[in-house]
Amino acid sequence: MSxxxxxxxxxxxxxxxxxxxxxDLKIETGTLHVVMGPNGxxxxxxxxxxxxxxxxxxxxxxxxxAGQDVTNLxxxxxxxxxxxxxxxxxxEIDGVAxxxxxxxxYKNIFSARDKAWxxxxxxxxxxxxxxxxxxLKIKPxxxxxxxxxxxxxxxxxxxxxxxxxxxxxxxxxxxxxxxxLDIDALKIVAENINMYHQNKGTVLLITHxxxxxxxxxxxxxxxxxxGKIVTTGGEELINNIKQTGFSSFIK
Amino acid sequence: xxxxxxxxxxxxxKNSAPYLKSSRRGLDEALVREISQNKNEPEWxxxxxxxxxxxxxxxxxxxxxxxxxxxxxxxITYYAKASETENTWDEVPEDIKDTFTKLGIPQAxxxxxxxxxxxxxxxxxxxxLKQQFKDQGVIFEDMDVAVQQYPDLVKKYFMKAVPANLHxxxxxxxxxxxxxxxxxxxxxxxxxxxxxxxxxxxxKGMGQFEHTLMIIEDGAQGHYIEGCSAPRYGVDSLHAxxxxxxxxxxxxxxxxxxxxxxxxxxxxxxxxxIVEADAHMEWVGGNFGSHxxxxxxxxxxxxxxxxxxxxxxxxxxxxxxxxxGAKVIHLASNTSSNIVMKSLSxxxxxxxxxxxxxxxxxxxxxxxxxxxxxxxxxANSKSMTIPQMKIANNTATxxxxxxxxxxxxxxxxxxxxxxxxxxxxxxxxxxxxxxxxTRELPLEYAVEMNRMLKLEMEGSVG
Numbered sequence: 001m002s003x004x005x006x007x008x009x010x011x012x013x014x015x016x017x018x019x020x021x022x023x024d025l026k027i028e029t030g031t032l033h034v035v036m037g038p039n040g041x042x043x044x045x046x047x048x049x050x051x052x053x054x055x056x057x058x059x060x061x062x063x064x065x066a067g068q069d070v071t072n073l074x075x076x077x078x079x080x081x082x083x084x085x086x087x088x089x090x091x092e093i094d095g096v097a098x099x100x101x102x103x104x105x106y107k108n109i110f111s112a113r114d115k116a117w118x119x120x121x122x123x124x125x126x127x128x129x130x131x132x133x134x135x136l137k138i139k140p141x142x143x144x145x146x147x148x149x150x151x152x153x154x155x156x157x158x159x160x161x162x163x164x165x166x167x168x169x170x171x172x173x174x175x176x177x178x179x180x181l182d183i184d185a186l187k188i189v190a191e192n193i194n195m196y197h198q199n200k201g202t203v204l205l206i207t208h209x210x211x212x213x214x215x216x217x218x219x220x221x222x223x224x225x226x227g228k229i230v231t232t233g234g235e236e237l238i239n240n241i242k243q244t245g246f247s248s249f250i251k
Numbered sequence: 252x253x254x255x256x257x258x259x260x261x262x263x264x265k266n267s268a269p270y271l272k273s274s275r276r277g278l279d280e281a282l283v284r285e286i287s288q289n290k291n292e293p294e295w296x297x298x299x300x301x302x303x304x305x306x307x308x309x310x311x312x313x314x315x316x317x318x319x320x321x322x323x324x325x326x327i328t329y330y331a332k333a334s335e336t337e338n339t340w341d342e343v344p345e346d347i348k349d350t351f352t353k354l355g356i357p358q359a360x361x362x363x364x365x366x367x368x369x370x371x372x373x374x375x376x377x378x379x380l381k382q383q384f385k386d387q388g389v390i391f392e393d394m395d396v397a398v399q400q401y402p403d404l405v406k407k408y409f410m411k412a413v414p415a416n417l418h419x420x421x422x423x424x425x426x427x428x429x430x431x432x433x434x435x436x437x438x439x440x441x442x443x444x445x446x447x448x449x450x451x452x453x454x455k456g457m458g459q460f461e462h463t464l465m466i467i468e469d470g471a472q473g474h475y476i477e478g479c480s481a482p483r484y485g486v487d488s489l490h491a492x493x494x495x496x497x498x499x500x501x502x503x504x505x506x507x508x509x510x511x512x513x514x515x516x517x518x519x520x521x522x523x524x525i526v527e528a529d530a531h532m533e534w535v536g537g538n539f540g541s542h543x544x545x546x547x548x549x550x551x552x553x554x555x556x557x558x559x560x561x562x563x564x565x566x567x568x569x570x571x572x573x574x575x576g577a578k579v580i581h582l583a584s585n586t587s588s589n590i591v592m593k594s595l596s597x598x599x600x601x602x603x604x605x606x607x608x609x610x611x612x613x614x615x616x617x618x619x620x621x622x623x624x625x626x627x628x629x630a631n632s633k634s635m636t637i638p639q640m641k642i643a644n645n646t647a648t649x650x651x652x653x654x655x656x657x658x659x660x661x662x663x664x665x666x667x668x669x670x671x672x673x674x675x676x677x678x679x680x681x682x683x684x685x686x687x688x689t690r691e692l693p694l695e696y697a698v699e700m701n702r703m704l705k706l707e708m709e710g711s712v713g
Contacts, residue, residue, distance in 0.1 A: 051664075093665075095685070101666070
C-alpha cells in the first residue's frame with residue numbers, strides 16, 4: 001500500500017521557538033494511527049502544520065500528501081486535496097450561520113475536486129445536511145444558529161464529525177476529539193470515526209487522554225516527546241502508557 | 252493589485268453635470284436670496300434662511316472631534332439646480348439609471364416597495380407615491396414642494412428639533428438647504444412597507460443639504476429608508492443634511508439609512524427625533540465612504556415610557572474617519588434607550604464611537620443599554636470609544652459594554668481549513684459581525700450593504 005501522508009525530517013518553529021524537530025511520520029492509506037504524548041510534546045503543532053496554519057514556519061523537511069508536496073500549500077488547497085482536522089476547540093463565530101458556512105465550504109471543496117461536479121440547490125443541500133445531522137443526533141435547529149455560539153462541548157464535536165462525513169476527506173486528523181465529551185457523545189463520535197475508517201478512510205488521532213481508545217482500535221501507535229516521534233508500535237503501547245504514563249519515553 | 256468590480260467602477264465613475272456651469276462657489280446673502288427666489292419660497296422661509304445665515308457667520312466649526320481644518324467652506328458650491336422634476340421612472344436620465352444599475356440598486360418601483368424619491372443634485376427628479384397612501388392622508392413629498400403645499404405643517408415643525416443654533420453646520424443647513432423628503436402620517440395610520448428615497452450627489456466640489464422632515468401622528472406607524480451613494484471626485488465635497496422626526500404619542504417609527512458618500516466628502520449630518528409618551532423610535536444606519544463622517548443620531552425622549560433603539564454600523568477604510576455614535580436625552584420617567592454600534596476599520600482607517608446619554612433629574616427609572624463592538628481588520632487601523640454619561644438621579648439603570656478586537660486569525664484559519672479562501676473567510680466573519688444590523692434592514696438594502704462590505708474588503712489580503 002502506498003503512503004497517503006509522509007512527513008520527512010520536519011522542523012517547525014513559531015515565534016523563534018522550535019516546536020517540531022526532525023519529525024518523521026508515514027501513514028498508509030486506510031490505516032488508523034494514534035499519536036500520544038505528554039502536554040507540550042508538540043502534538044497540536046503537528047496537526048496545525050499538517051493543516052497549513054500560516055503562523056508556523058517550516059524550517060526543514062517536507063509534507064507529502066496523496067503524492068503531492070503540500071508543504072507550501074494554503075489551508076484551503078489542502079482541504080480540497082482531502083486533508084481534514086476535527087478541532088479540539090473549534091471557534092465560535094457570531095453571525096455566521098452554520099448551514100450557510102457549510103454550504104459554501106461544500107461547494108468550494110467539491111467543485112474544486114471535480115470540475116464536472118454540479119452543486120446542489122440550497123434546498124437539496126439542506127436535505128443532505130438534515131440527514132447527516134440526524135445520524136449524529138444533532139438537533140436540527142443548531143444548523144440555523146451561529147457557528148458553535150453557545151453550543152455545548154459535545155455539540156461542537158458532533159458538528160466537527162458532521163463535517164467529516166460531509167467533506168469526505170482522505171485523511172482525518174482528530175485533535176483531542178475525546179476531550180470534553182460525556183460518555184454518550186463519546187460513543188457517537190467513536191462510532192463515526194470507526195465508520196469513516198471502515199469506509200477506507202485514513203485516520204490520525206492525536207490525544208493525550210486514552211479514553212476514546214476503548215472504542216477505537218488503532219493499527220499503529222506513535223509516542224511523541226519534545227517535538228519528535230520517539231516510539232512506534234501497536235496497540236500494546238497504549239497499555240504501557242496507561243500503566244506508567246509517558247515517563248518511560250522521556251530520556 | 253485591486254480588482255475592478257462593477258461597483259467600484261460605478262463609484263469611480265462620474266457623470267457629467269453640465270447644468271452646473273452657472274453655479275458658483277461660496278456663500279453670501281445674495282446666494283441665499285437666490286435659492287429662496289428660485290424655489291419661489293414664501294417670505295417666512297427666506298427669513299429663516301437669512302437668520303440661519305447670520306448664525307452661520309458667527310459660529311465656529313466644532314472644536315472637538317475630527318479635524319475639519321482642511322474643509323474649505325468658501326470653495327463649496329452650495330446650490331445647483333438640476334433638470335425639471337420627473338414623475339416616472341421612464342423620464343429619469345439614462346446616465347443616472349446606469350449608475351443606479353452599477354450599484355445594484357433595485358428598481359424599487361418594480362418591486363413591492365411603496366414609493367421612491369430620488370434626489371439628483373439639489374432637485375428631486377423622481378417622485379412616486381402610491382394612491383393608497385394618498386387615500387389614507389399620508390403625505391410623502393419633496394421638501395421644496397411641501398413648503399409650497401403644506402406651509403402650516405412645515406412652519407410648525409421645520410428646524411424645531413434641530414434648531415439652526417445647534418451648531419455651525421445646522422446653521423449652514425438652515426441657510427442653504429434644498430430638496431429632501433417630507434413625510435406626514437396621520438393619526439392611527441399604519442404603513443407596513445418601507446417608504447424610500449435614494450440620494451446622490453454628483454458634481455465636483457458640490458455640497459448637498461437635503462432636509463428630511465417627518466411627522467408621525469398619534470398611534471401611527473411607519474418605516475422610511477434611504478440610501479446615499481456618490482461617485483468620487485477630486486475636490487473636497489460637503490454633505491450637511493438634516494433629518495427631523497416627530498414621533499407623537501404611542502406612534503412607532505423606524506428611520507433606516509445606508510450612506511456611502513465619495514471618499515473625499517465631509518459628511519456632517521444632523522439627525523434628531525422628538526419622541527413622545529409611549530412612542531418608539533428606531534434608528535438603523537450604515538455608514539461607508541466619506542473622508543470624514545460626523546454623525547450621531549439623537550433621540551429626545553420627552554414623554555413617559557418613550558423609547559428609542561439606535562443601531563449603527565460604520566466602516567472606516569484607508570484615509571477615512573468615521574466618527575459616529577448616538578445621543579439620547581431622557582427628559583421623562585420610565586423612558587428607555589438601547590444603543591448597538593458596530594464599527595470596522597481597515598487600511599489605516601479610524602472608527603470612533605462617540606455617544607452621549609443625558610438623564611435629567613426629573614426622569615425617574617430610566618433604562619439605558621449601550622453596546623459597542625469594534626473590529627480591526629489589520630494592525631494599522633484604529634478604533635476609539637468615547638462614551639459620555641450624564642446621570643442626574645439615582646433611579647437610572649445604565650449598562651455600557653464596549654469591545655474592541657482584531658479579526659481572529661483562528662477563526663480565519665478554521666474557515667480556510669474547510670475550503671474557504673482567505674477573502675471568503677474574512678468576508679464571512681465581517682458579515683457575521685454586522686449581522687445584528689443587516690438583519691434589521693429590508694432584504695435589498697441588506698444585500699446592498701453586504702455588497703458594500705465586500706467592496707470595502709477587496710484587496711484586503713495582507
